[in-house]
Amino acid sequence: MTGAIDYRHVSILWASPEHAPELAQLHAGLFAKAWDADSFLRLLAHPGSTSFLARVGTPPQTAGFIVSQLAADEAEILTLGVRKDSQRHGIARRLVEAMARAAKNAEVRRLFLEVGQGNAAALGLYTGLGFKEVGRRKGYYEHPGAAPEDALVLALAL
């Protein structure tokens, strides 16, 4: 990202299917197993999609995203990421808070997500927001050439 960014000014916008290509591009820069634009298109077009983008800078550029799905009184965060050059400025926290507010307005009672047990950044973020461990999926994440990693299931009551 070019130029000095004032991170006090972060715009949080609803994400819709038209944003699928840029989310796929951002995701590919952050995760070893990239999700393609068609996968994002399907997720964002789902009626339960509760997904947001974070934009920063002038002109505004997308720096982060959260994709989640509501189903009855529960919601699942499916993916969340912030561009490497915009991390540690509170963008992910704002994205999760925006998603939690929208979910609460839709009468969701609990948020869930899965996170690698070694993902210190994400665990710090979620535990700081009050998420608690409610389960573990053994060997859930496969890493080529390395041992599989357990996923922790975290939940937050709204």
Ligand SMILES: CC(C)(COP(=O)(O)OP(=O)(O)OC[C@H]1O[C@@H](n2cnc3c(N)ncnc32)[C@H](O)[C@@H]1OP(=O)(O)O)[C@@H](O)C(=O)NCCC(=O)NCCS
């Ligand atoms: C996890 C991730 C989304 C955090 O985004 P971010 O915008 O940098 O997070 P924030 O600035 O909102 O951080 C909020 C809190 O999370 C914790 N945190 C964030 N990054 C951290 C890190 N690298 N190490 C330790 N704690 C961290 C801190 O408690 C932080 O609060 P603080 O800055 O006041 O100390 C980002 O690191 C990322 O995109 N990682 C790669 C993709 C990923 O793992 N996604 C999550 C999948 S479940």
